[in-house]
Amino acid sequence: MIYTGVLTKMQTEFLDPIQYYLVFKTDFVHMNQLLDKTMHLKHLGYECLSCGLNKEIYRQGFCKDCFFDKPVAGDWIMRPELSTAHLDQEDRDLAYEKKVQLQPHIVYLANSSNVKVGVTRKSQVPTRWIDQGAHEAVEIVEVPNRYLAGIAEVALKDHVADKTNWRKMLKNDIKDLDLTEWRDKLKPFLPEETQAYFIQNNKETELHFPVNQYPEKPKSLNLKKDIEFSGKLVGIKGQYLIFEDDTVFNVRANEGLVVDLSI
Numbered sequence: 001m002i003y004t005g006v007l008t009k010m011q012t013e014f015l016d017p018i019q020y021y022l023v024f025k026t027d028f029v030h031m032n033q034l035l036d037k038t039m040h041l042k043h044l045g046y047e048c049l050s051c052g053l054n055k056e057i058y059r060q061g062f063c064k065d066c067f068f069d070k071p072v073a074g075d076w077i078m079r080p081e082l083s084t085a086h087l088d089q090e091d092r093d094l095a096y097e098k099k100v101q102l103q104p105h106i107v108y109l110a111n112s113s114n115v116k117v118g119v120t121r122k123s124q125v126p127t128r129w130i131d132q133g134a135h136e137a138v139e140i141v142e143v144p145n146r147y148l149a150g151i152a153e154v155a156l157k158d159h160v161a162d163k164t165n166w167r168k169m170l171k172n173d174i175k176d177l178d179l180t181e182w183r184d185k186l187k188p189f190l191p192e193e194t195q196a197y198f199i200q201n202n203k204e205t206e207l208h209f210p211v212n213q214y215p216e217k218p219k220s221l222n223l224k225k226d227i228e229f230s231g232k233l234v235g236i237k238g239q240y241l242i243f244e245d246d247t248v249f250n251v252r253a254n255e256g257l258v259v260d261l262s263i
């Protein structure tokens with residue numbers, strides 16, 4: 001069986017364990033069913049997720065021109081505190097920015113390798129946590145726009161990490177922590193404007209990933225350089241495919257690559 005298409009981050013379903021799907025234009029691959037099977041990946045070219053051209057991908061699945069030009073790649077995506085739609089101020093396309101920024105956002109604590117703070121649209125919970133490979137997470141603030149979530153995150157970054165150590169996450173070198181305790185400890189550091197949106201009483205969400213074997217020394221597959229790879233799939237965590245020989249492949253970091261996937 002050969003599937004051909006452009007990689008986009010795997011779609012997920014929050015079940016126990018989490019279910020993963022690779023979605024191509026004409027095919028839909030249920031990745032959990034490929035566990036313990038040998039698969040072959042081959043890099044064929046590129047397809048920018050914005051313009052669709054076969055141009056080298058620069059960042060986030062976009063070619064360089066689209067990354068610096070299109071509203072879907074504005075700086076406020078990675079740095080929510082730069083959001084300005086609530087002030088009626090345009091970055092690249094005000095209508096688009098209002099649609100995305102002026103909706104409920106969540107500031108959360110997630111534990112994937114360590115406790116980290118993050119921001120996501122409310123509609124992206126728990127998808128965001130799954131994509132990060134967090135085994136536990138809790139919402140701490142719900143605000144009406146992206147800007148407020150951004151300034152809360154910036155304030156908390158002084159007291160808690162904002163990055164995941166992907167090697168630790170993949171090796172499952174993790175601890176169970178009481179995130180509600182962290183939430184209460186961090187509350188005093190929230191900016192004044194966001195204090196009223198603090199979520200006092202909710203429980204941690206636990207996430208279970210379909211992994212039969214964790215890598216001891218994860219090594220990242222660079223499909224742009226190596227072009228082809230064959231291996232037995234032994235797990236999926238975050239947006240990573242984990243293979244028997246400790247090779248790992250970050251699907252999300254390879255968005256925009258056109259590949260053949262054969263099983």
Ligand SMILES: [Zn+2]
Pocket residue numbers: 048049050051052053055062063064065066067
């Ligand atoms: Zn493009």
